[in-house]
Amino acid sequence: MSILINGAGLALMALIVWWFWLSSKGRPAKRAEQDGTIDIVVADGVYEPSVIETNTGDTLTLRFDRRDPSPCAEQVIFHKLDVSETLPVGEKTTVTLTPATPGTYRFTCQMQMYQGTLIVH
Numbered sequence: 001m002s003i004l005i006n007g008a009g010l011a012l013m014a015l016i017v018w019w020f021w022l023s024s025k026g027r028p029a030k031r032a033e034q035d036g037t038i039d040i041v042v043a044d045g046v047y048e049p050s051v052i053e054t055n056t057g058d059t060l061t062l063r064f065d066r067r068d069p070s071p072c073a074e075q076v077i078f079h080k081l082d083v084s085e086t087l088p089v090g091e092k093t094t095v096t097l098t099p100a101t102p103g104t105y106r107f108t109c110q111m112q113m114y115q116g117t118l119i120v121h
Contacts, residue, residue, distance in 0.1 A: 036061050040116075042076075042087060043067040047107070047116040055121050056102050062095045073114060078107045081118075 036059050041048045045068070054060045066073055066087040076095065077084040080103075085095050099105070099120040107116040 037063060039063045039065060039092075041065050041067060042073050042114065045070075045114065047114055050116045051119065052116070053119045053121065054097075054099065056099060059096060059098045060118075062097070064093045064095065066091065066093070072109045072111045075110045076107055076114075077110060078105060078118065080105050 036054075038049070038052055038060070040052075040062055042064055043066075047064075052060075052062070064076060064085070064087050066089050069089050073087060074089075075084060075086055078095075078097065081097065081099065083095065083097060085093055087093050097118075099118070102120050105118040105120065107118060108114055
């Protein structure tokens with residue numbers, strides 16, 4: 001019986017790791033519209049889209065639409081860009097970035113459970 005419980009526990013842990021850290025891998029990247037805007041929905045433990053592409057020096061306007069009332073979702077942090085913003089529930093919050101250096105930049109909630117990637121060419 002304990003083997004069954006331990007196996008179920010391990011399966012649940014694997015599912016949690018996949019959901020929060022691995023499920024966005026392999027998703028197609030979203031490029032900004034003509035005006036440099038991308039709408040991002042914050043719901044059910046994910047950013048959608050979670051992979052965003054832009055070019056160095058282009059101004060990128062991200063409109064976060066937070067639908068998830070979880071406290072984890074209340075802030076977005078762009079690591080290595082020193083940008084963070086509070087996301088009120090039920091409102092669209094605009095974050096404007098102009099990345100100056102090519103690279104891959106993570107953006108997450110404050111607990112790093114919501115995960116996203118900004119790819120700058």
